Amino acid sequence: MAVAAIAGGTFAFKALDKSVKLVVDGKTQSVSTYASNVEGVLKDANVKVVKRDDLTPKLTAAVADGGTIVLNRARPLAIDIDGVHSKKWVTAYTVEEALSQLGIDGGADVSASRSQRLPLKGASLEVTTPKTVAINVDGQAISVVSTGATVKDVLDAQSISLVEGDFTTPAVDTPVTSGMQVDVTRVRTTTTQEAQPVPYSTSEQPDGTMNKGDKKVVTKGVAGEQVVTYTVTTTNGVVSAKTQVSAQVTVAPVNEVVNVGTKEAPVAAAPAPSGSGAGSSGGGSNAGAIPSSGGLNWPALAQCESSGNPKAVSPAGYMGLYQFDQRTWNANGGSGSPLDASAAQQTAIAQNLYNARGISPWPSCGPKLLS
Incomplete structure (x- = not known):
């Protein structure tokens, strides 16, 4: 009878023994236990539970043979999301699961492998979320979705290179934000050469054989040639600066x-007016002596044009000894009205006109100048 009692007790004890599957942070172990609830099973397995842990089922839940207990322990996570630092607690045991718990986009760029396990003591992660960026470059507008942390990262991902002189707005080290616009400015500096004329100068020298007011070109000016070197700066293909570097004269002026x-x-004394000269206003009077100049017969021309009258005005409006119009008078050195000038002054201006055009201004009377 004693043996039977012992045997019966053994069977009863065996009946209370359970095999429970315990999954801690994704790792499974089998626990043989006499505990009636989850808390007892964890105690038998020497597993502690803290407030932030995720336990299924709860501590007070009953357990049965073949049951499963899942424990995901909490761990601290120092995380930087797009430059914003924070500390989070997660019960995930891999980077991938932690990102999912925090609701971070699956396309985000992460500083660690997504399959990496997170230690209980905690970990640090840097996360860059995808952002839409508009890029203006080389005359094109491009819209991209990028996880680059800075403007440079975005450009590198698109194989957009910058060379010396190029710049971006905003700067390449600017953190990327969603909706950002990036303008790439291309600056190029080249050297160019141009052929240009070299102007000549004019000098005057006195000549005692010529009357005052007379001028004669003895050496005609001729422009020279030079090669001018410039540095030319273009901004996005448009010239923004041009600076002369040097000039080399190839042909002297x-x-x-x-x-x-x-x-x-x-x-010379002016002849008395006859009143019958070309363009005469009629009845004019001699207003002063008419000088001769350079061997030319100015008195004869004056007599023919105006009957020698410095105040003569023709019906067509021509004035003075030599019947100037106002425009010709001014163009040849005269000032004011010819009628206000002396005979000598009028003759000096007529001399200038003759030097420039010969006797052509006086088609009828001009030959008398040469008589």
Whole structure:
């Protein structure tokens, strides 16, 4: 009877023994236990549970033979998301699961492998979430989704290179934000050469054989040639600066030399007006002596044009001894009105006109100048 009692007790004891599957942070072990609830099983397995841990089922839940207990222990996670630092507690035991618990986009760029296990003592992660960025480069507008942390990272991912002189707005080290616009500016500096004329200068020298007011070109000026070197800066293909670096004269200019008369012109008495000269206003009076100049017969020309009257005005509006219009008078050195000038002054301006155009301004009377 004693043997039977012992045997019966053994069977009863065996009946209370259970085999429970315990999964801790993804690792499974089998626990043989007489405990009636989850808390007892964990105690038998020497597994402690703290407040932030995730336990299924709860501590007070009953356990049966063949049951399963899942424990995911909490661990601290120092995380940097797009430059924002924070500390989180997660019950995930891999990086992938931690990101999922925190609701971070699956396309985010992470500083560690997603399959890496997280130790109980904690870990640090840097996360860059995908962002939409608009890029203006080389005349094109590009929209990209990037996990680059900085503007440079975004450009590198698109194989957009920068060379010396290029720059971006904002700068390449600027952290990326969603909706950011990046403008790439290309700056190039080249050297170019241009052929340009070299202007000549004009000098005057006195000539005692010529009357005052007379001028004669003795050496005609000729422009030279030079090669001018520039540095040219373009910004996005448009010239933004042009600076001369050097100039090399290849053909020297020939400077112009002009002789200027210094001899006083002789003064001749003006003939009495006949009242029948070309352009005469009629009834004019002699207002002063008419000087001769350079061997030319100015009195004869004046007599023909105006009957020698410095105040003569023709019906067509021509004025003075030599019947100037106002425009011709001004163009040849005259000032004011010819009618206000002396006979000598009018003759000096007529001399200038003759030097420039010969006798052509006086088609009818001009030959008398040469008589």
